[in-house]
Amino acid sequence: MTQLIDKRDMDYDRLARVQGAEAFLAETDRVAESVHHTLIADDSKVNRFTGHLTELRVEGAPAGLAERAGAGSADGDYIARAKEYLSSVSGAIGFAAGEPAEFEADPKVTSTSGGMRVVSLQQTLNGIDVWGMAPKVWLREDGTVDGVVGDTASVPGSVPTMPVVPVEAALAAGAAKAAAPVTVESPFGDDALPALDTSAGFRRLSAQARNDQPMTFDQGAFDEAIPARLVYFYMGDAVRLAWSFRFSRARGAVQYHALVEADETTSDRTAPQVLYLQDLSNHVIGGVVVRQNPAETGFALASFPLPLSDYPVKPPPAPAPGLFGPWVTRQNGHVATVGNNVEAVDGVTGKSFEVDLDAAGNALFAPDPDTPEQLVTNIFYGCNYMRDFFVMLGFTEEHGNFQTVNVSGLGHGADPVRAFTHPVAIPGTATMLTRADGLAAEMNMGLVEETGRHTALAMDVVVHEATHGTTNRLVGGLHDANGLREPQSRAMGEGWSDYFALTIFNFSREHEHTVVGDWAIDDPGGIRQRPYDDRYPGDFGDIGQATGGLDYTRIHNVGEIWCAALLEMTRRISAELGGRERGYRVAWQAVVDGLKLTPKNPSFLTARGAILRALKDLKGTAFTEAEYAGVRKAAWGSFARYGMGFDAFCPNTSFIGCRAGTKLPPAGHED
Structure with a gap:
């Protein structure tokens, strides 16, 4: 037990x-x-x-x-x-x-x-x-x-605010309990899990600037990085300051929440007592997937659907019925990688991956590694993840998202993402075809021939392609989803996709990752010309030119400039708002709202203006009136850094005649 x-x-x-x-x-x-x-x-x-x-x-x-x-x-x-x-x-x-x-x-x-x-x-x-x-x-x-x-509790004002138990000691105590042998009941019978070896310890990934801020340790012997924070634990006759941890093992089949004493009541600061240990696992429908890529996260269990709290964005305050429905459809005692949002199948056989439900209605997609079923499971997870992620940012049924049935009655249904995994290399390696609202989108993921690695296991590639569906629909409109045809527009399509492929995962990383496609091609430099760090060299005035070893005559390469500007904006807004959590969420919302405001076939400068307007409209909700001036300056400064300042110019949406500008708008200018 x-x-x-x-x-x-x-x-x-x-x-x-x-x-x-x-x-x-x-x-x-x-x-x-x-x-x-x-x-x-x-x-x-x-x-x-x-x-x-x-x-x-x-x-x-x-x-x-x-x-x-x-x-x-x-x-x-x-x-x-x-x-x-x-x-x-x-x-x-x-x-x-x-x-x-x-x-x-x-x-x-x-x-x-x-x-x-x-x-x-x-x-x-x-x-x-x-x-x-x-x-x-x-x-x-x-x-x-x-x-x-709801519940409240009396907590005396004299409770300690500073821990006397080092977090490393508390982590060791909690980990020792979570690593003990355990028998897990699963849809496929009982599994005896042996003890884990935690003697190597854990490396801190993020610092804790204040007591009320979280920190993170690496996974050590467990499956996932371990979050840590301080809490007050009401125990009845006492209130204890405690360290809170979460441990995951056996591909997520067991997920422990542990509270370990942190105050002076402890009898041994080097070996504190575990006050609470609970298995939080909910053995329902889930799948073994790669959340980023096999090198970074390995295979782990994810529930289908994920809890909304697992996303880096916040769900809407009052989700409409059916807005976040099941990922799979139960039918005749089984479930498959087919649901209202996504239909994932093997590209050769055309078959989905199907598993049986147990008597309690549970099911687990647990394919063997290196099988077509694993690829199908992974792409099914990735496409559903991105559907829910963008829904939380406003890409809902009335805006043309991808669903077989639109529960709200808004927009057109009959247009899920049909995702195909191919065991061989395919033209384009990884592609996304977006059609008008009411017509299904089609994603294809193939093998990278030079490395033997499959793009369906590279979540940054899946995110990149899924984002194309969102940008094509939001900018292109419901009628034809074809609003990114001009050179600058197409380049921004690539830039938006790289931007989300990086920021979604950077939200929870200690250090910012600045390259995409690195695992798929087995090259730490990734698939772009330069890393997307704050030293990225190109700017708006370079569009259409090929100098200094950089070629900005090609669509993907020009898209790098747009992505670099959005990443810089996200960094600066995060700094302005005091941290990555608020900054990323504000930036994501501004980008998605900006997509809604952007007309078809925009130039960089048109899309820049839409984002700036979207930021203005977030005033009073995402940030205060007082904070807006700093957020606006951060955004303008980021665009100016990449040559899209107030004095930038382009005659049209081609690559011809783009002139960089680095000035900020004059006082009194309204975005």
Whole structure:
């Protein structure tokens, strides 16, 4: 059986020990008098372990946003109202006088079909998450609070903020438990996993600038890199500062979440105690895939579909029904690499990879390595991943994404991505054919003859080709998806594809990867003229020329300039917004929104203008009014760095007459 450790005393009854139900309800009445409206608390809705209410109903609360109700109210208004209200009624929930009640909000406010706004909060203290405590506040359109639901816990302000247990010692303790022998139940029977050898330790991949920021260690004996962060762990009679880790083994068949003591309570700082160890695995439909390429990530288990939290972008606040549907279709006791979004088949036999469902409805695509089935599984995963990634950025049914059935009724269906894997070299090696909305796209992946490596296993190549489908549809439009025909337009198509092929994976890397196709051709220099680092030499004025060992007369090579500018923009915006997480997400959204704003057959300068306008429209949502000036300067500076400044010029969308410009726009200029 999977081992579990949980040092919490789940029989602990804080409600009885601290005040009792009668006193609790009396306190709720007292708070109601102070806020001048009705609070409804039911002692059956108290989490006895925490002694806090899990549902507070509200009647007669004032309209917090009455003066700006409706469209005039932004997410930030609802968030501010939710935080303010929760603070005012914290005593009714269970916080004692003087106990800190601090919360951070998800920046996106969701809405129900009935118009209720939902603000999701995470309890924190000293910038550190209180593990498992994440309430929600319900508000009507005018800001009137309707209720507060979810768990919170009392955490004394005296809890430590700095760990005394080194993270390396805590990691070793957690890893030792996660590496122990274990029996795993799977759709194909029970598997006894032997112990892993963790004696080689783990190398830190990223630093932790502050206590509330995460860090990452390499995978060591496990399957994936190991994330680490500090949390407060409510245990009933105590609150402990703990290190949080996640371990994956057996190709993801076992995924442990571990909490290891980090405060001065520990009896041995070099051998701390594991407070909590839980197997988080959900043995449902999944597949063994290569998430980047065999050299970097190897083969690992991925669920089909992936949890939305596994993506580097955030899902929409209130996904429409069917927006993120199943990847596979269950039929007659089996599933195959065929679903609403993607139909992946072997290019020789025309067959998908099919596996049986077990009695519980589970299935696992676990092909042998170096088989046609592995290639089909991998391309199926990659195309579905990119479909969901771009949906989160707004490439939905009404914008012409690829689906057999459009659940929303918007756009045209009958157009999944038909993905073919070929065991031999094919013309173009890896290609994507995009047709109009309602006509299926076709991806073909073949062997790189010189290296014997298959492009279906090189996820940067899969991402590159899948991105062509998105850019062709968003710029080209639903009618013909054919809006990237002119030389500069076609070059940008290649640049956009390289950009996403790099940034999607760089989001979680310690060091930025600056080459594409390196694994497929077995060359660390990749398939482009120069690495896409901040020293990339070409600029807009070089288009149409071949000098200094660089040839900018060819479509792919010219596309390098566009990709280099987008990468520079992403770096600078990330620096401006204080980190890669915000910076990448803002840049991705601006690029995709820019695609929607870009007319057919654009020049570099036209597409530049669309991105700058998209950034302006993100003001107040992705970043504040105060931050916008810096973000705008970062974007303009990046384009100017690559010759696409305010004074750049081109007479048309050909490679003729492109003139570089490095100036920033004059004061008062509106993008």
